[in-house]
Amino acid sequence: MVDVADTPDPGGEQAQPSPAVTGAGVQSVDRALGILEVLARTGESGVTEIALELGVHKSTAFRLVATLEAHRLVEQTADRGRYRLGVGILRLAGATTARLDLVQEARPIARQLAADTGETVNIAVLSESSALYLDQVAGSSALQSHNWVGQHIPLHATSNGKVLLAGLDDDGLEAVLGTLATYTSRTITGLPELRAELARVREQGFAVAVDELEVGLTAVAAPIRNAHGDVIASMSVSGPSFRLPEEQVEEVVRRAVAAAVEVSHRLGWGHR
Amino acid sequence: MVDVADTPDPGGEQAQPSPAVTGAGVQSVDRALGILEVLARTGESGVTEIALELGVHKSTAFRLVATLEAHRLVEQTADRGRYRLGVGILRLAGATTARLDLVQEARPIARQLAADTGETVNIAVLSESSALYLDQVAGSSALQSHNWVGQHIPLHATSNGKVLLAGLDDDGLEAVLGTLATYTSRTITGLPELRAELARVREQGFAVAVDELEVGLTAVAAPIRNAHGDVIASMSVSGPSFRLPEEQVEEVVRRAVAAAVEVSHRLGWGHR
DNA sequence: AGACTGCGTTTCGTCAAGCGCAACACCGAC
DNA sequence: GTCGGTGTTGCGCTTGACGAAACGCAGTCT
Numbered sequence: 280m281v282d283v284a285d286t287p288d289p290g291g292e293q294a295q296p297s298p299a300v301t302g303a304g305v306q307s308v309d310r311a312l313g314i315l316e317v318l319a320r321t322g323e324s325g326v327t328e329i330a331l332e333l334g335v336h337k338s339t340a341f342r343l344v345a346t347l348e349a350h351r352l353v354e355q356t357a358d359r360g361r362y363r364l365g366v367g368i369l370r371l372a373g374a375t376t377a378r379l380d381l382v383q384e385a386r387p388i389a390r391q392l393a394a395d396t397g398e399t400v401n402i403a404v405l406s407e408s409s410a411l412y413l414d415q416v417a418g419s420s421a422l423q424s425h426n427w428v429g430q431h432i433p434l435h436a437t438s439n440g441k442v443l444l445a446g447l448d449d450d451g452l453e454a455v456l457g458t459l460a461t462y463t464s465r466t467i468t469g470l471p472e473l474r475a476e477l478a479r480v481r482e483q484g485f486a487v488a489v490d491e492l493e494v495g496l497t498a499v500a501a502p503i504r505n506a507h508g509d510v511i512a513s514m515s516v517s518g519p520s521f522r523l524p525e526e527q528v529e530e531v532v533r534r535a536v537a538a539a540v541e542v543s544h545r546l547g548w549g550h551r
Numbered sequence: 552m553v554d555v556a557d558t559p560d561p562g563g564e565q566a567q568p569s570p571a572v573t574g575a576g577v578q579s580v581d582r583a584l585g586i587l588e589v590l591a592r593t594g595e596s597g598v599t600e601i602a603l604e605l606g607v608h609k610s611t612a613f614r615l616v617a618t619l620e621a622h623r624l625v626e627q628t629a630d631r632g633r634y635r636l637g638v639g640i641l642r643l644a645g646a647t648t649a650r651l652d653l654v655q656e657a658r659p660i661a662r663q664l665a666a667d668t669g670e671t672v673n674i675a676v677l678s679e680s681s682a683l684y685l686d687q688v689a690g691s692s693a694l695q696s697h698n699w700v701g702q703h704i705p706l707h708a709t710s711n712g713k714v715l716l717a718g719l720d721d722d723g724l725e726a727v728l729g730t731l732a733t734y735t736s737r738t739i740t741g742l743p744e745l746r747a748e749l750a751r752v753r754e755q756g757f758a759v760a761v762d763e764l765e766v767g768l769t770a771v772a773a774p775i776r777n778a779h780g781d782v783i784a785s786m787s788v789s790g791p792s793f794r795l796p797e798e799q800v801e802e803v804v805r806r807a808v809a810a811a812v813e814v815s816h817r818l819g820w821g822h823r
Numbered sequence: 824a825g826a827c828t829g830c831g832t833t834t835c836g837t838c839a840a841g842c843g844c845a846a847c848a849c850c851g852a853c
Numbered sequence: 854g855t856c857g858g859t860g861t862t863g864c865g866c867t868t869g870a871c872g873a874a875a876c877g878c879a880g881t882c883t
Contacts (some may be wrong), residue, residue, distance in 0.1 A: 306869065308843065312622040319646035326860055329771030334844045341861065346576030350584040360860085364647040369819025372644030373778035375593035375636040386779075394726045406638050407623075413641065431642070435641060457616040578840065579870065598831060608872045613832065631831060633876075 310335060311343045318353060323363045381512055382414050384545040387505065389416045389514065392538040396531050398518035402503075403439040404434070404511065405447075408455050410440045413512070433492070435459050435473055436466050438500035439513040443492065445477045446502055446510025450479075465490045465514035485536050487528060489520060497523040499532050501539035506547030514539045582607060583615045587636065590625060595635040644778075647819075653784055654686045656817045657775070661688045661786065664810040668803050670790035674775075675711040676783065677719075678703065680711045680727050690790065705764070707731050707745055708738050710772035711785040713758035717749045718774055718782025724749075737762045757804050761792060769795040771804050773811035778819035786811045 317332050321386065324332075330340035334472055344362055347353045351367030376382040385402050392414040393400040403410040409431040434440030436453065444452060455503055459468045468475050480486040485501045492498075498517035502510040516535050543549070582605055589604050590596055594602075602612035616634055619625045623639030657674050665672040670690040675682040681703040706712030706727065716724060731740045739745050752758040753769075757773045770789035774782040788807050795803065 296855085304621060305579050305583070307577050307579050308615060308618045309621070311577070311580040311583070312619070312624065315643055320647070328725050337860080338844080338862080339842060342841080343580060345861095347584070349576050349581070350588070352584065355860095364643060365677075366817060366819050368640070368643050369778040370645045371587055371591050371636060371640045372647075373780075374594070375638075375640045375644075375664060376779065378594045378635060382669050391726065404638075404725055411641065413644075429740070445761050549589045600831085609831085610873080611871060612835085614870080617832095633831095760834095 309342065310339070311347060314343055314347065315342070315352065315368075318362065318364050323356065323361050325361045329362070332462040333511050376413060379413065379505070381542075383547065385512075385514065385542045386414060386416070388538050388541050388545075389414065392514075392516065392534060393417065395534055396516050396518075398516050398522070398531070401439065401515045401517065403443065403513050403515065405434075405443045405455070407431070408434070408457060410434055410437060410443060410513070412439075433460060433462070435468075436488065436492040437515075438486040438498040438517070439515045440487040440513075441477060441480050441488065442500045442502045443471075443510065445480040445486070462492050463490050463494050467491065485532050487532070495520050497528070499528060501532075501536040501537050502543075503539050503546070504543040504548040508548060511546075514542065564675075579615065582611070583619060586612070586615055586619065587624065587640075587709075590634065591635050595628065595633050597633045600632060601634070607647075643760045653775070653814075653818070657784075657814045658686060658688070659785065660687065660810050660814050660817075664688075664786070664788065665690050667806055668788050670788050670794070670803070673711065673787045673789065675704070675772075675785050675787065677713065677715045677727070680706070681728060682706055682709060682715060682785070684711075685784070705732060705734070708734050708760065708764040709787075710758040710760040710770040710789070711787045713749060713752050714772045714785040714787075715761065715782060716745075716753040717758065734764050735762050735766050738765065757808050759800060759804070767792050769800070771800060771807050773804075773808040774815075775811050775818070776815040776820045780820065783818075786814065 293511055308550075313333050314329055317329055324343060327337055327343045329344065333340060335543055344353060348355065348362070348365070351365045351370075353362050354365035355362050381404075383400065389400045389402060395525045400416045401412050402414040403412045405411075410433075411431055432440060434444050444455070447455065456470075456473075459470070460466075461468050461474065476486075485499060486526050487497075487499045489497045496517065497520040498515050500513045500515035503512040505511045514535060567664055585605050586601055589601055593600075598616060598784055601610045601616065605612060616625060620627065620634070620637070623637045623642075624756040625634050626633050626637035653676075654674065661672045665688040668690065672688045672690070673684050674686040675684045677683070682705075683703055688798060704712060706716050711716065716727070719727065728742075730743070730744075731745065732738075733740050747805045748758075757771060759769075759771045761769045769792040770787050772785045772787035775786055777783045786807060788803050
């Protein structure tokens with residue numbers, strides 16, 4: 280057919296081989312997924328707002344959103360309203376965690392641990408330079424308490440994070456650690472101090488964080504290992520500091536370590 | 552050519568048993584989301600398999616998968632391996648659950664249930680070896696029972712409690728159960744009888760309690776589940792026994808179960 | 824060993840699918 | 854009323870996505 284190259288290639292203007300900053304493959308899909316991320320960040324947005332954020336036209340954003348809506352990944356608040364993430368995400372997330380034998384094996388034990396201690400139990404893995412929470416079992420009260428699943432948490436200021444860091448070698452540590460942000464007066468911000476703390480964690484087989492991420496929040500964590508002995512995840516018990524005084528932390532640590540060991544066994548660690 | 556979405560029809564797109572993509576919208580996005588659904592169903596698939604399932608060419612499927620991978624929504628098992636859902640899904644889910652509150656999602660449905668039955672509706676969760684009532688919607692009748700919100704109620708003598716217990720495994724059951732106090736002559740006090748009753752509850756998907764906590768008080772309850780299928784709460788309809796004769800209980804049970812299922816769906820429970 | 828078959832991956836020319844534009848319906852505020 | 858804002862919808866044009874075929878690599882059968 281006609282070669283309507285109105286804008287001919289101006290001489291040697293090679294197309295940049297990697298023009299896409301976002302690592303784009305299929306662009307419309309890329310944009311659609313961008314919409315999901317925008318909604319995850321903002322919680323709720325209108326079509327115009329989304330279009331602005333993505334740098335595309337309103338109508339484009341609308342069509343993408345409509346497609347996402349057909350799959351229940353987003354939903355609109357009113358008949359003529361803004362959009363937010365929908366339940367389809369949750370169904371996919373359920374399938375994601377169901378697939379992870381880690382979560383499968385850990386869940387009953389986590390539940391038992393939560394029942395024994397009366398506090399919230401979390402399971403986290405290392406992901407993209409932070410701790411990603413895979414699963415959570417609420418403790419005594421407040422099943423509606425804040426859900427951390429899917430959240431990214433700083434590594435140096437949490438018991439889970441310290442356990443995960445302690446499982447890395449020096450190279451891995453350097454690759455993962457960024458700047459050590461300060462959250463409270465007790466947050467470990469110096470690299471030497473952190474290394475010392477990690478050595479202690481490695482030696483004693485658990486980590487404790489009191490008021491390091493948030494004042495009044497105490498957490499203990501223990502490593503979960505795979506068949507090779509690598510630390511692949513961390514299991515934590517956390518609650519308000521007043522409910523977890525020092526003498527009780529010992530008992531909680533004992534239970535948490537035992538639970539983590541049990542999960543590790545189920546994953547094939549130290550068999551026979 | 553194909554008319555894109557003659558009518559958006561946001562309601563009737565379910566129950567397409569064939570893996571064929573749902574249709575309307577931006578085609579490539581539609582296919583990409585189809586891939587997510589395929590992976591959610593199969594747990595793990597190769598490019599060729601996905602392409603076959605979607606009815607597209609291998610290369611097309613690959614490009615879509617690669618785009619999804621760039622956003623961490625899928626990941627491949629090995630360097631040259633199959634694909635499965637990734638952690639990006641969990642991050643999105645975190646943003647979704649952040650706004651999902653059990654009480655908030657359940658209240659409109661509970662209100663409808665109360666209106667339909669004319670009786671009081673309660674929502675309870677497991678907390679510290681008893682049932683904690685989170686919310687209550689009064690029925691239409693003048694005869695009101697007192698407000699139970701915030702109260703801790705014995706697990707073995709209420710319909711809500713039995714539903715919550717039925718959601719536990721044996722270990723959890725043992726951890727939670729104390730002594731089975733006697734409230735009326737119909738209270739279940741023997742552990743074997745309770746186990747049998749819980750098995751029945753588990754099988755039929757609801758619980759009934761007549762005069763077990765208090766003479767003259769009848770209640771039915773159905774489980775509310777999260778995305779993993781765990782029983783996280785229980786929704787009950789309760790009223791004076793004389794207003795809930797046996798033949799009417801059937802109808803109330805049907806409504807209560809339907810309401811609980813609806814709430815579960817809003818919380819991401821699959822299985823339409 | 825070698826041929827063969829399967830996989831995931833890459834390249835490339837073609838064409839229709841998706842894009843931006845602009846107009847639309849609708850709502851609330853000045 | 855007008856204006857500015859929203860989400861929504863046709864419509865041509867072109868860009869971006871598609872399918873066919875080739876490629877590199879691992880197993881596996883002969």
